[in-house]
Amino acid sequence: MSWAGKILRVNLTQGSCTTEALNRQWAQEYLGQRGLATKYLVEEIDPKVDPLSPENKMIMTTGPLTGTMAATSGRYSVVTKGPLTNCVACSNSGGFIGAEMRFAGWDMIIFEGKSPKPVYLYIVNDKAELLSAEEIWGTSVWHTDEWLHAKHQDPMLRIAAVGRSAEAGCLYAAVVNDLHRAAGRSGVGTVMASKNLKAVAIRGTNGVANVKDFGKFMQAVNDGKKVLADNAVTGQGLPTYGTQVLMNVINEMGALPTRNMREVQFEGANKVSGEAMHESRPSDGKPNLTTNAGCFGCTIACGRISTIDRGHFSIENKPEYWGSSGGLEYEAAWALGPDTGVDDLDALTYVNFLCNEDGFDPISFGATLAAAIELFKEGAITTEHTGGHELAFGSAESLVWGAETLVSGEGFGKDLGLGSKRLCEKYGRPELSMTVKGQEFPAYDPRGIQGMGLAYATSNRGACHLRGYTVASEILGIPEKTDPLETTGKAGLVKAFQDATAAVDSSGLCLFTTFAWSLEDIAPQVDGACEGDWSAERLAELGERIWNMERDFNLRAGLTAADDTLPKRLLKEAAKTGPAEGRVNDLDKMLPEYYELRGWSAEGVPTDETRQRLGLS
Amino acid sequence: MAYLPPGASDNAVSVRLDEGATIFDLMDSHQVPREQAHLVVCNGLFVPPSQREGYRLQDGDVVALWPPVAGG
CATH class of the missing domain: 1.10.599.10 (Aldehyde Ferredoxin Oxidoreductase Protein, subunit A, domain 3)
Structure with missing residues (x-):
C-alpha cells in the first residue's frame, strides 16, 4: 500500500503504452524512487549499454510518500544510465509533477526504445498516449510548457520537458519540470532527447488514496512537520535566506572553489551571496530576490524567485526575461560565479534563467566554462576555436556568451556541451578538468x-x-x-x-x-503509509x-x-x-x-x- | 544582516574592542542575541558554543556570525 501498485511502460519504438503491476517484493527491498527505479534499471539494461542508444532506458519515478500529506512530498526522480558519466544516473527534482503522477495513479513510467519522430507523453489519470511533438521540437522548455497548456486547454497540466541543449546533444542536459525545477545532473535530459521524447504532460485527479494506516500516518506526519517548524534551520534559516546564504559561509571557511578550483576563496563572493540577493541594487533600487517559493507539500520553501534589473546588459533588449523566475540556488550561483570568477549577480541570474529555459545543468555548465577559460588562458583554446570570442575569468560577457552559444548548439557551443572532461581531453589538457567519473564538482572544495x-x-x-x-x-x-x-x-x-x-x-x-529530521523521524511516516514494518x-x-x-x-x-x-x-x-x-x-x-x-x-x-x-x- | 552596525559595508565592519574582549563581549556590544548566532567563525575556524564565552579576540581577528543556515 501507499504505492499505487502500477507502472506505465512506454515503448517509444513501437509507440505503445502498457500497464504493469509494481513488483511488490522489490518495493519492500528498495522502497521507491531512487532505490526501486534503479532496481528496475539494473534488471532491465546491459550495464555496458551506450547511454544514448535506444537500448538504454529512462525511468521517471515517484516514492511511496510522493503526493501524500507528508511535508516536502513533491519529489520525483529520473533514473537512467548517464551519458556524462557512463554510470548509473539518478536526478531528483521537486516542483509539482511528481505529486501529479501519483494523483494520476502511477508509481513510475519506464521509457524504452526510441521514437521514429518527436513525441510527448500525455497522461490523464489512467489514460496515456504518445502524441506528436514535431511542432515543438527545436523549441525551449518554456515554449513547450506554454504550447502544451494552450493545446490541452488545461492550466493544471503538469509538464516536464527537455530544451534545445538536450536536442543539440549537450551531455549535461536536464529534465525541467514546472518551468524551473530540474532533474539536473548527469545528463538525464540528454537521454530523454535521444529517445525523441520532448515532454511528459500529466493531469491526475484521483489523489493518493491507499495509505496503510491513515491515523498513524497523519500522527507521524504532524509530528514531523512540528520538528521542521521548530528547527531553526528548516523553520527560519532556509525559508528566509535560501541555500545561497552558504556563499559567504563557505568562502569564509576557505572551501569555495574559485576559477576552475585554482583557489579556495573568491574576493567577489559577497557580491553574489544570499545577502546580496536581499539588498537593493544601486541601478534600479530593487533587490534581486523577489520572494521565496515551495514545491508541492513543502513546509520549508527554500526556493528563490528573482527579477533581473531591466537595464542589465544581458536582458536590456529582451523583455521576455523582465519578469520573475527561478532564481539562484547556492550550487548554481557558485558554478556560474566564483568558479568562473564572475561577480555580477544579475548576469548569474540571467544564465540561471537560460539553464531553466533550455534545460541544462548550471553546475556542469559553469564548471565546463571555467575549464574552457583556463584552457584559453593557457593557449590551448584560441579565438579561432571560439569564433573570435575572448574567454576570461571574471568576464560576465564570457559567461553570458557561453550560455547563449551552448543553447544555440552551434560552433563552440558544441564543445561546451561536451562537459569539462571531454573538453579538456579534446584540447590536450585532461588535467585541467575538475571532475570525478566525468561529472563536474559542486561548490565545496575538498x-x-x-x-x-x-x-x-x-x-x-x-x-x-x-x-x-x-x-x-x-x-x-x-x-x-x-x-x-x-x-x-x-x-x-x-x-x-x-x-x-x-x-x-x-x-x-x-x-x-x-x-532537522533523522531516519527516526522519517521511519514512522513510511511505516504509517506503507505495507510492512519500517x-x-x-x-x-x-x-x-x-x-x-x-x-x-x-x-x-x-x-x-x-x-x-x-x-x-x-x-x-x-x-x-x-x-x-x-x-x-x-x-x-x-x-x-x-x-x-x-x-x-x-x-x-x-x-x-x-x-x-x-x-x- | 539585521544586527549590522551603522557604517557596515559588504556585510562587514571594523570594530575596536577592549583588551581581552571575548566573542560574547563582541556580540553583546552589538546587541546580537546569543541564541541567534548559530555559526560563529573566527579567522575561518568554527568556534563551538561552549568556547564563545571564553574565546579572547586578538588584534586583527576576523569574526563572522550567522543565524541558523544550511544549503546544498
Missing part, C-alpha cells in the same frame, strides 16, 4: 572540507554533493560538528550520510528535511543495499577502484589561502578505511559476504 573529498571520489554518479553531504556535519554542525580539516572518522561519516541519503531519496521526501534501522540498511546495487552496476559498466579518485589539482596543489592553506585533500588516508567499512575488497568490490548480508544476488 581541500577545505576533507570528508567531501571522499564523498566525491566514491559517489556513484560522479562528483556530487547530494550523495553524501558531510558539509552538514563538517561545516554546519548537523547533526554534530566535526572538524573539516580532519580526516579521522570521515570514512564512517561519509558512509552514514550516503546510506541515509539513498533511503531518503527513495521515499518521495526532500533531502533538505534531514537538516524502522530507522531498516531504512539505513535499505540505503546501504541501494548504494551497493549502484556500485555493482558501475563496476559491471566497466568502472574500477581507479575511478574513485580526485583530480590531481586537489590531491597535489595546496590551498593558497584561508584555514586550509597548505592543505591538499588527503583521500589516501580515508579511502582504504571506507572500503573496509563498506565490506568491499581492497579493489573496491563488494565481497560475497556483503552481498549476502544485503540480499544482493
Whole structure:
C-alpha cells in the first residue's frame, strides 16, 4: 500500500503504452524512487549499454510518500544510465509533477526504445498516449510548457520537458519540470532527447488514496512537520535566506572553489551571496530576490524567485526575461560565479534563467566554462576555436556568451556541451578538468572540507554533493560538528550520510528535511503509509543495499577502484589561502578505511559476504 | 544582516574592542542575541558554543556570525 501498485511502460519504438503491476517484493527491498527505479534499471539494461542508444532506458519515478500529506512530498526522480558519466544516473527534482503522477495513479513510467519522430507523453489519470511533438521540437522548455497548456486547454497540466541543449546533444542536459525545477545532473535530459521524447504532460485527479494506516500516518506526519517548524534551520534559516546564504559561509571557511578550483576563496563572493540577493541594487533600487517559493507539500520553501534589473546588459533588449523566475540556488550561483570568477549577480541570474529555459545543468555548465577559460588562458583554446570570442575569468560577457552559444548548439557551443572532461581531453589538457567519473564538482572544495573529498571520489554518479553531504556535519554542525580539516572518522561519516541519503531519496521526501529530521523521524511516516514494518534501522540498511546495487552496476559498466579518485589539482596543489592553506585533500588516508567499512575488497568490490548480508544476488 | 552596525559595508565592519574582549563581549556590544548566532567563525575556524564565552579576540581577528543556515 501507499504505492499505487502500477507502472506505465512506454515503448517509444513501437509507440505503445502498457500497464504493469509494481513488483511488490522489490518495493519492500528498495522502497521507491531512487532505490526501486534503479532496481528496475539494473534488471532491465546491459550495464555496458551506450547511454544514448535506444537500448538504454529512462525511468521517471515517484516514492511511496510522493503526493501524500507528508511535508516536502513533491519529489520525483529520473533514473537512467548517464551519458556524462557512463554510470548509473539518478536526478531528483521537486516542483509539482511528481505529486501529479501519483494523483494520476502511477508509481513510475519506464521509457524504452526510441521514437521514429518527436513525441510527448500525455497522461490523464489512467489514460496515456504518445502524441506528436514535431511542432515543438527545436523549441525551449518554456515554449513547450506554454504550447502544451494552450493545446490541452488545461492550466493544471503538469509538464516536464527537455530544451534545445538536450536536442543539440549537450551531455549535461536536464529534465525541467514546472518551468524551473530540474532533474539536473548527469545528463538525464540528454537521454530523454535521444529517445525523441520532448515532454511528459500529466493531469491526475484521483489523489493518493491507499495509505496503510491513515491515523498513524497523519500522527507521524504532524509530528514531523512540528520538528521542521521548530528547527531553526528548516523553520527560519532556509525559508528566509535560501541555500545561497552558504556563499559567504563557505568562502569564509576557505572551501569555495574559485576559477576552475585554482583557489579556495573568491574576493567577489559577497557580491553574489544570499545577502546580496536581499539588498537593493544601486541601478534600479530593487533587490534581486523577489520572494521565496515551495514545491508541492513543502513546509520549508527554500526556493528563490528573482527579477533581473531591466537595464542589465544581458536582458536590456529582451523583455521576455523582465519578469520573475527561478532564481539562484547556492550550487548554481557558485558554478556560474566564483568558479568562473564572475561577480555580477544579475548576469548569474540571467544564465540561471537560460539553464531553466533550455534545460541544462548550471553546475556542469559553469564548471565546463571555467575549464574552457583556463584552457584559453593557457593557449590551448584560441579565438579561432571560439569564433573570435575572448574567454576570461571574471568576464560576465564570457559567461553570458557561453550560455547563449551552448543553447544555440552551434560552433563552440558544441564543445561546451561536451562537459569539462571531454573538453579538456579534446584540447590536450585532461588535467585541467575538475571532475570525478566525468561529472563536474559542486561548490565545496575538498581541500577545505576533507570528508567531501571522499564523498566525491566514491559517489556513484560522479562528483556530487547530494550523495553524501558531510558539509552538514563538517561545516554546519548537523547533526554534530566535526572538524573539516580532519580526516579521522570521515570514512564512517561519509558512509552514514550516503546510506541515509539513498533511503531518503527513495521515499518521495526532500533531502533538505534531514537538516532537522533523522531516519527516526522519517521511519514512522513510511511505516504509517506503507505495507510492512519500517524502522530507522531498516531504512539505513535499505540505503546501504541501494548504494551497493549502484556500485555493482558501475563496476559491471566497466568502472574500477581507479575511478574513485580526485583530480590531481586537489590531491597535489595546496590551498593558497584561508584555514586550509597548505592543505591538499588527503583521500589516501580515508579511502582504504571506507572500503573496509563498506565490506568491499581492497579493489573496491563488494565481497560475497556483503552481498549476502544485503540480499544482493 | 539585521544586527549590522551603522557604517557596515559588504556585510562587514571594523570594530575596536577592549583588551581581552571575548566573542560574547563582541556580540553583546552589538546587541546580537546569543541564541541567534548559530555559526560563529573566527579567522575561518568554527568556534563551538561552549568556547564563545571564553574565546579572547586578538588584534586583527576576523569574526563572522550567522543565524541558523544550511544549503546544498
